[in-house]
Amino acid sequence: MLTQHPDLHRELDPDGHERIWVSGRLAVRMFLLFAAAYMLSYAYRAINAVIAQPLVQELSLSAGQLGLLASAYFLAFAVMQLPVGVMLDRYGPRRVEAVLVCVAALGALVFAAADSFTGLWVGRALIGVGVSACLMAAIKAYSLYFKPHMQASMSSWMLTAGSLGALTVTTPVEALLPHLGWRGVFVASAVLCVASAASLWFAMPALFKPQKAESLSEMAAGFRTIFRHPHFWRVAPMATVLQGGFMAYQGLWVGPWFTDVVGLSNHQAAINMFWISAALMLGYLVVGTATRRMSKAGKDEDLILVVGMGLALAIFGVQLLLGKQSSLWVWLVHGLMTATSVMTYTTCNKPFSRHLTGRSSTALNLMIFVGAFSIQWGIGLGIDALMALGLGRADAMRGSLGLLLAGQVASWLWFIRPGRALSHLQMPVR
Known part of the structure; x- marks a missing residue:
């Protein structure tokens, strides 16, 4: 029986409530099941950067349409964040994620079958709904079943797994495109989603007991506490514009940067994106180690x-100025540095x-993905507008990304303004 499993341990917390901890092979299995689903989530986020050129050629999409199409994922993801937070608290991570990943499979099939912009957008949005719980469900499970000293490491490894998902949609998918086409790639991804959902449902231990649902007023009170807190609004602008902006760039526009600005082929651009994703994955590992060491030493890990x-x-600013002469090696360092953005979740909480904390994380996630949606679409609209004014496509892209950079710098300055270290003490919450 599960209750007698050797890797399950029960004990009472200081308040007299029973806690269940997992360890050993069961912990590894739980991590791998969540990590596999999150890899798919990250792969869907980044895949449009690889298939952008075939999509534009087949369906004659403008830059604005391409940005809106890719950002449908972020919009749907953002809309789902607050409901996901409530559902995770009510039904638990296993049930919620397994069901939603099936929605992602449906979205992939709709996308693969679409022959119009509207059909593509609906499919992309359904994918965003389907993977909206992949990270938050894992974090919820780790907070429930992994001892506190393990949770930072687990989160770091999850983000590493996500970056591995981004790697799978660079050179591997680019190599498959001549054989399967972008439609075949999405059919294959739907099959992987179904397999992931089945694994979550049947191979994950059913430890969570559904909880009594909160009333609407209780749910609203919890989110009201978060959205009224001054510290949340210190972190949120940077997370929205800076973190969301880099997600928008790396999830779509990095591909056109290499093809339209630098002048590389789609194959060469995919190779470059592979190495940038690898640098981001390494960055998550470094950040996880560095934050633990600083925290143990009593230092401010927010530094x-x-x-x-x-x-x-x-x-980012230097690379935009260099344009065609921008260096892949410098983009790799950029990938390492953007990995530090994951700390916004810890800082916000x-x-x-x-x-x-579950709802504060999903509230911040809402802001991040609203930012990613708006910026990914906005970059495309900016390119179209600047081209209409007479700029070439490469210069229009540099100009549109320059506007993003200005907003990112402003949000970073807002976060580091005097009083940052004490801002979380301004309004204690019980």
Whole structure:
């Protein structure tokens, strides 16, 4: 029986409530099942950067349409964040994620069968709905069943797995395109989604007991506490514009940057994107190690976020100025630095009591993905507008990304303004 499993341990917490901890092979299995689903989520996020050229050629999409299409994922993902937070608390991570990943499979099939912009957009949006719980469900499970000293490491490894998902849609997918086409790639991804959902449902231990649903007023009160807190609004602008902006760039426009600005082939661009994703994956590992060491030493780990994002902005600006002469090696350093953005979740959660941290994370996720949606679409609209004014496509892209950089710098300065270190003490929450 599951209750007698050797890798399950039960104990009472200081408040007298029973806690279940997992360890050994069961912990590894749980991590791998969540990581596999999150890899798919990340792969869907990044795949449009690889298939952008075939999509534009087959369906004659403008830059604005391409941006809107790719960002449908982010919009649907953002809309789902607050409901996902409530569903995770009510039904548990296993049930919620397994069901939603099936929606992602449906979205992939709709996308593969579409012959119009509208059909593609609906499919992409359904994919966003389907993978909207992939990271938050894992974080919820780790907070429930993994001892506190393991949770930072688990989150770091999850992000590493996500980056591995991004790697799978660079050179591997580019190599498959001549054989399967972009439609065949999405059919294959739908099959992988079904397999992932089945694994979550049947191979994941059913440890969570459905909880009594909160009333609408109770749910609203929890989110109201978060959205009224000054520390949340110190972190949210940077997460929205800076973190969301880099997600928008790396999820779509990095591909056209290499093809339209630098002048590389789609194959060469895919190779470059592979190495940038690898640098981002390495960055997550480094950030996880560095934050643990700083925390144990009693130092402010937020300094990693401040310095890392500051350097990422400086590098981004230099690369935009260089344009065609921009260096892949410098983009790799940029990928390393943008990995520090993951710390916005930890930073945002600091002032909130434990029962609100799930909702504070999903509230911040909402802001990040609203930013990613708006910016990914906005970059495309900016390119179209600047081209209408007479600029070439390469210069129009540099100009549109320059506007993004200006907003990112402003959000970074807002976060680091005086009083940052004490801001989480302004309004204690119980």
